[in-house]
Amino acid sequence: MRRDIDELVKGKNVALRFSEGNPEDEQAQYLIPLEDFFQFGLSVDCILFGFDGQEIKILLIERGVAPYKSYWALPGDLVYPNEDLNAAAQRVLENLTGIRDVFMQQIKTFGKTDRHPLGRVITVAFIALIRVEHYETRASSWADNVRWFTLPEVGELAFDHNEILNKGVEKLKSRVRREPLGFELLPINFTLNQLQKLYEAILDRPIDKRTFRKKILAMNFLVKLDEKQTKNTRRPACLYTFDQTRYGELLDKGFTFEL
Amino acid sequence: MRRDIDELVKGKNVALRFSEGNPEDEQAQYLIPLEDFFQFGLSVDCILFGFDGQEIKILLIERGVAPYKSYWALPGDLVYPNEDLNAAAQRVLENLTGIRDVFMQQIKTFGKTDRHPLGRVITVAFIALIRVEHYETRASSWADNVRWFTLPEVGELAFDHNEILNKGVEKLKSRVRREPLGFELLPINFTLNQLQKLYEAILDRPIDKRTFRKKILAMNFLVKLDEKQTKNTRRPACLYTFDQTRYGELLDKGFTFEL
């Protein structure tokens, strides 16, 4: 993939030569000044959202190394040279929580020239949603400490992570109304009350119970299960599950989720 | 900003040392393997949308250099080491069209490992909207040729630019319904019929005239001007303009644009 890469390290002002097709063809060659190429660091940062039944929480790590040692930060890491962006983000979260195939979406890339004290490192930010029931956080070599925060608990973070976090919360709020993301934060089988509480937590406003149930059931991709909630103090609630296949079929017919 | 950078070129396996605060403090130092750092190329690509009164058009350039010489491509360029992402995108479009302060939004970052034949170059994609009345395209040192395309006219583009373009069109369609972007594509003063045609072109479906006018005027941020359209063949239409200040005030009151 990368050719003549040895040229890169021979000296600071060496240009990288690259030819396409016939190497004799002068026209097919061009020079790119090294100064302009392969100068950037690249990282991914993940805003990992969870839901404990009451509140939306965000997983942060306490940095164990400089820069920003002992600051709390979004989990993130440098991208490996042969790794896709999504793969890097998945890797970060797998190392941290042990979960594979986390639901994840890219939200924005942050690239201010001075955002990293070490040099020009740009970062691609993702939001990730997990079912809290599953997670098991692990300390990593980069982190002293790992902890779930509610939004108001979050203080000053490392790098530009406050800005990234704000963007992530904003995107979660807007996307959760137009895409069926909420289910990623609940157990596979959930009650309608759990779902409603989740939406109320994300959108930060109360929702009328009957209206909510009518709307969400009318969309016709929730399947009512025979089993009911166990371990409830009082009357147990019916369990539902999100039918991905049915949702896909609806999409094909031009349906758009909206809440 | 970047310290000890000379280390970078001394040899392939040298690590970059960085210390924060007191250099005596061992704890505050850490090593990053060179292999993982400053390995990436970074570019921006712009999807430049224009509207000729009938159809949405996209500006493409014909590449004059390898790779993908003589393919059509989105305008883009490598980001300078000390340049912010937005600044780079603005520069690309200023060089191409002579316009400064183009309306622009980041849409997504594309970073597949094999997307660039030269090496690992990731690109941050933007959509940009301009008033066609103003533009004056210029050939650049990178481009043989510059031309507006309608969407169906676009063939196979360089790199992964078809994928980027599709994403851009998708984002334009969804954002134009939730943000007052359309006005960026029309002259400062425009008629309601022009505005309607624009929406019909972007959303690719007919809209009822009376419904459209009622909706858009009810939002209360369009100002009817005294002057009327000139150079019309038949009855001239009233001109309107978008009142940015008024729109801002509405936003503060919790209003959300929706069409």
Add this chain to the structure above:
DNA sequence: TTGTGATAGTGTACATTTTACACTTTATAT
């Protein structure tokens, strides 16, 4: 100047969607 043609501009009735609102049911725990 007058007539004609093309586009601008307007209002209403009906259908749909959204909202607000309070009581009954059910399983559990005592």
Add this chain to the structure above:
DNA sequence: ATATAAAGTGTAAAATGTACACTATCACAA
């Protein structure tokens, strides 16, 4: 058996969205 706490359900009024067809105005040409 009974008390309790949470689950679950329907309707009417308001607001919003949609469909639809004619009149008004100016430019141009005769």
